[in-house]
Amino acid sequence: MHIFAPPSMSLRFVPVWRRNLLVWRKLAIPSILGNLADPLIYVLGLGYGLGSMLPEVGGVPYIAFLAAGMVCSSTMNSATFEAMYSAFSRMHVQRTWDAIMNAPLDLDDVVLAELAWAASKSVLSGVAILAVVWLLGLSGSVLSLWVIALLPLIGLTFGALALAVTAMARSYDFFMYYFTLLITPMNLLCGVFFPVEQLPATFQAIAAFLPLTHAVAIARPLLLGQIPPDAVLHALVLLAYAAAGFYAATVLFRRRLLK
């Protein structure tokens, strides 16, 4: 097989996805609580603490503004962690991928399964936060249900990008670069904590290229009960990142493991 060939997409990935689901089910409760704790502290701490000192942000109370950002940001984080640390463990430390590839499954099936799984897991944490947002009464609009449809796209985008990083990693330390150079800047520049418009023009221009900006641009209006402007365009940007990341990951994994 040529290493630059397009990824082969087939339902063969399902048993591998189910393997990861079975592992997750054993630790489901602590896993969900763990995924929930961090964003919740941000929403409550910053939302009420900082929010009480602020007038409305973007026309709504700060905590409602922040909630939309945190839904996107924690979905991104969840997909990223799963596709980096957990996938790397399965590939490199536990050699689970080697065992799978001795069965009638190919590397492409495994990579697709990892992507689908990272996206699935991130949807679970996204939905958990969304549920809290609803419970706290931070979003009462029916339109906010559409965010559930957005979460898989966010998961696929950041899962795919993280898998490409995993394909290049020699150890867990390598992931710090990605967090420092991309995840942290995205959390700060892409409109999670404050509107992108508050940034100097240069940073706004950079933010326009970052995928998280486009996720937030769809999620926030929906949670606040508005139809997001340019939703299709933003979704296409996310899709493009997902496709490019998945292709890069597939090629890099082939180069690494099939030589």
Added chain:
Amino acid sequence: MAVLAAHDLRKFYGGEEVVAGVNFGIASGECFGLLGPNGAGKTTTLRLCLGLTDPDGGSVELMQRPVPGEARPARARVGVVPQMDNLDPDFTVSENLLVYGRYFGLSERAIRERIPELLGFAGLTARARSRIQTLSGGMKRRLTLARALINDPDLLFMDEPTTGLDPQARHLIWERLKQLLAGGKTIVLTTHFMEEAERLCARLAIMDRGRFITEGSPRELILRHIEPHVIEVHGDGVAHWADGDAVRLASRLEKSGDTVFCYAADPAPLLASLANQGELRYLHRPANLEDVFLKLTGRELRD
């Protein structure tokens, strides 16, 4: 009928030819051993046969299917016991089998019916619900073997199946492999243990520097390559004795550290000479596969 055939198989890594024109055919029901020092190209050859990496030259047919082109369907009829344990540490013993069976597209029912049988075969019935971390090395190997049998394969690849096991665990694995061979399975195994190869393999090849340097039954290889008697001598003054009587009486000598290996068709004159050498201790034994292996691949370390 050949279940596996390789023709002029080649693989380069960084300009070095690690598999350098290998040819073989393995018939159904056979146990074929691939012996060789570290870095000889054994594992790469297995990977090529399974379609896990593309060859730079030559061809492979696995279960009558061209590899790597149809490697996936071919692997559906094959089981693999890898060199490094890669059982799922998050699962119990039975869950490992269940999850692995799904990779073959087997139905949930078919797998669940098969699990008790495989656990019995592996001697792990009482450990069905145990976590992998609580198993001994021998149990893990047996479970890996059971896992490789989940699809009832026609052909089993085993990469150093008993490395790191204690003698009891090793003998149990051998016992099970013989049972599988008696049941008509074909086995291809790589090993460092000559005893393992002699016990199990009807036919074997010694591989070094990417090539098969000899091939045949263990007995044939011993007859072809080595004198039937070996006397290992050590003790004070062995060097002096080696330069005198030994050179004259043995057909071939090898020195390794403080020990001299004397190879001979007729051991009587050497033994007579040794009877007069009070300081020397010796062991007289029939030549074995390890002697052939060391003669052909040399005694220097391979790391």
